Amino acid sequence: MQYFLDFEKPLVDLEQKIRELRDYSTDSVDFSSEIKKLEKKADKLRAEIFSNLSRWQRTQLARHQNRPYTLDYIKNIFTDWFEVHGDRNYRDDPALVCGFARLDGQPCAVIGHQKGRDTKEKVYRNFGMPNPEGYRKALRVMQMAEQFGLPVFTFVDTPGAFPGIGAEERGQAEAIARNLREMAALKVPIIVTITGEGGSGGALAIAVGNRVLMMQYSVYSVISPEGCAAILWSDGTRGPEAAEALKLTATDIDQLGCVIDEIIEEPVGGAHNDYELAASQVKQALQKHLAELQELSADELIEQRYQKFRAMTVIQEPQKN
Amino acid sequence: MAWFKKSKAPIATVETKKVQMPEGLWTKCKNCDEIIYTKEIERNLNVCPKCDYHFRISARHRIDLIIDEGTFQEIDAGITSVDFLKFKDSKKYDDRIKTALKKSGDGDAIICGAGKIEGLPVVVAVFDFGFMGGSMGSVVGEKVTRAIELGLERKSPVLVFSSSGGARMQESILSLMQMAKSSAALARLKKAGIPFISVLTDPTTGGVTASFAMLGDLNIAEPKALIGFAGPRVIEQTIRQKLPEGFQRSEYLLEHGMVDMIVPRNEMKAQLSKVLSVFTKQPAT
Ligand SMILES: [Zn+2]
Numbered sequence: 001m002q003y004f005l006d007f008e009k010p011l012v013d014l015e016q017k018i019r020e021l022r023d024y025s026t027d028s029v030d031f032s033s034e035i036k037k038l039e040k041k042a043d044k045l046r047a048e049i050f051s052n053l054s055r056w057q058r059t060q061l062a063r064h065q066n067r068p069y070t071l072d073y074i075k076n077i078f079t080d081w082f083e084v085h086g087d088r089n090y091r092d093d094p095a096l097v098c099g100f101a102r103l104d105g106q107p108c109a110v111i112g113h114q115k116g117r118d119t120k121e122k123v124y125r126n127f128g129m130p131n132p133e134g135y136r137k138a139l140r141v142m143q144m145a146e147q148f149g150l151p152v153f154t155f156v157d158t159p160g161a162f163p164g165i166g167a168e169e170r171g172q173a174e175a176i177a178r179n180l181r182e183m184a185a186l187k188v189p190i191i192v193t194i195t196g197e198g199g200s201g202g203a204l205a206i207a208v209g210n211r212v213l214m215m216q217y218s219v220y221s222v223i224s225p226e227g228c229a230a231i232l233w234s235d236g237t238r239g240p241e242a243a244e245a246l247k248l249t250a251t252d253i254d255q256l257g258c259v260i261d262e263i264i265e266e267p268v269g270g271a272h273n274d275y276e277l278a279a280s281q282v283k284q285a286l287q288k289h290l291a292e293l294q295e296l297s298a299d300e301l302i303e304q305r306y307q308k309f310r311a312m313t314v315i316q317e318p319q320k321n
Numbered sequence: 322m323a324w325f326k327k328s329k330a331p332i333a334t335v336e337t338k339k340v341q342m343p344e345g346l347w348t349k350c351k352n353c354d355e356i357i358y359t360k361e362i363e364r365n366l367n368v369c370p371k372c373d374y375h376f377r378i379s380a381r382h383r384i385d386l387i388i389d390e391g392t393f394q395e396i397d398a399g400i401t402s403v404d405f406l407k408f409k410d411s412k413k414y415d416d417r418i419k420t421a422l423k424k425s426g427d428g429d430a431i432i433c434g435a436g437k438i439e440g441l442p443v444v445v446a447v448f449d450f451g452f453m454g455g456s457m458g459s460v461v462g463e464k465v466t467r468a469i470e471l472g473l474e475r476k477s478p479v480l481v482f483s484s485s486g487g488a489r490m491q492e493s494i495l496s497l498m499q500m501a502k503s504s505a506a507l508a509r510l511k512k513a514g515i516p517f518i519s520v521l522t523d524p525t526t527g528g529v530t531a532s533f534a535m536l537g538d539l540n541i542a543e544p545k546a547l548i549g550f551a552g553p554r555v556i557e558q559t560i561r562q563k564l565p566e567g568f569q570r571s572e573y574l575l576e577h578g579m580v581d582m583i584v585p586r587n588e589m590k591a592q593l594s595k596v597l598s599v600f601t602k603q604p605a606t
Contacts, residue, residue: 172531172551315459
């Protein structure tokens with residue numbers, strides 16, 4: 001699919017030129033030295049562009065239309081995947097996929113936001129914005145994982161929980177809140193990976209884990225840059241400025257020292273350039289962290305998770321006399 | 322789809338007009354537009370005598386109304402917010418904190434302590450909407466969590482009176498994490514069998530609603546309070562529809578099963594005392 005961001009364009013053009021030269025090459029016409037030169041140039045350009053990304057550009061990468069989504073990661077990381085549906089109360093929510101699978105033979109539960117690729121699927125997936133029943137389905141699956149003693153892997157990629165009449169009516173806030181409380185007390189390992197957009201409470205509702213990992217070009221924030229700009233300056237188009245203020249990139253958040261455990265490196269130019277490589281990077285990280293967590297008892301897992309979030313505090317204690 | 326991009330603001334820190342505290346000799350009721358003698362409103366616990374509209378009140382005032390005189394012992398006073406991101410919009414966060422501290426005292430957006438309600442010991446946390454719209458950053462999240470932990474330690478019921486526009490944007494991701502931190506503390510309280518009562522007052526939205534405020538063993542609302550996840554404006558912009566009358570008000574939440582009861586301000590203390598005494602198996606008075 002031909003889709004690229006503004007700042008990717010020079011690179012896309014160059015890659016196109018290289019492809020054309022390859023196509024024109026025959027036994028008698030040899031462009032190989034020319035191609036090599038252009039490839040070198042492309043590498044340099046890519047390194048240049050990607051070493052200087054603004055926070056807004058990183059946000060755009062996190063939302064890239066070709067970015068791998070949860071089901072892409074599932075396909076490339078797990079085996080024996082089967083999806084389960086519904087919250088047993090109201091309906092199924094296609095914006096949040098839940099199911100079971102194996103990681104290297106180890107049975108596990110997998111939960112993640114799911115965005116759509118084309119217009120029809122985007123609407124079907126509600127742009128990756130769950131309703132309360134999505135969060136309740138996720139909780140049902142997490143509790144099943146606990147029942148069967150399986151680790152839980154979650155993949156976060158949402159603009160946020162859906163702000164709609166039905167969502168409010170059915171208790172969006174309650175659904176999110178309950179997940180936060182119940183995840184805190186779950187007796188099995190929970191490993192969270194922010195793969196794209198970590199949009200506020202709608203992201204957090206499946207992101208209370210023993211480990212929280214972020215992909216290199218993912219973002220995680222209390223509010224979208226556009227939403228933030230709308231409130232600060234009554235102007236939603238000032239998202240780029242708000243992105244700078246919110247410091248929402250993986251690097252920014254890593255610097256706080258208490259929120260995430262690891263940044264997972266992405267293929268050069270972003271995960272959308274190589275789904276399999278991106279997935280294998282994620283898989284390695286999941287394996288490593290799961291191995292560490294499998295050393296802990298249920299009580300230790302709950303305690304470790306509690307202390308992890310308990311420490312997320314930056315305050316000034318009053319001066320004692 | 323351009324409209325869609327503009328309108329996704331999951332945690333809407335609802336923009337807040339001036340706190341509706343009656344000022345001057347006469348006050349115009351926000352709900353019924355009636356001009357009323359301010360003293361009369363104050364005598365009526367800051368509730369409109371004509372239409373029963375509950376004006377927002379300060380945390381200190383709330384504590385006076387609920388906690389037995391002379392029993393309140395404040396905890397964690399003087400903890401202040403830190404501008405660790407150097408967040409700047411039209412004003413530096415640092416300056417916003419300073420201004421708010423000058424205006425509202427040293428509690429940040431919440432005041433916590435231990436006290437008694439008709440003789441029953443409780444730990445209570447009360448939001449101050451006047452302090453940056455009651456927004457929750459590290460300080461609020463920490464103080465709520467410590468209050469819950471104190472309840473655990475003393476085996477004392479915990480009460481939170483919420484009034485908040487949601488998470489505090491100026492602390493970005495760390496504000497979001499306060500939702501998880503405080504809710505995790507509630508998991509411990511629940512496991513220990515200690516009651517948690519959430520009282521939702523006008524307005525309670527965003528990250529506060531989507532964490533401890535909705536997790537009460539009982540959720541109690543003041544009449545006609547705005548209570549929701551997304552702010553009404555964000556919803557309106559997203560779905561491009563007018564919202565139904567009474568949407569996201571206490572009465573709507575009661576009808577939809579999200580709150581247990583609506584209790585007017587002048588009956589709140591007696592109701593809380595009744596609830597607490599039953600939940601902690603005290604003899605009837
Ligand atoms: Zn009135």
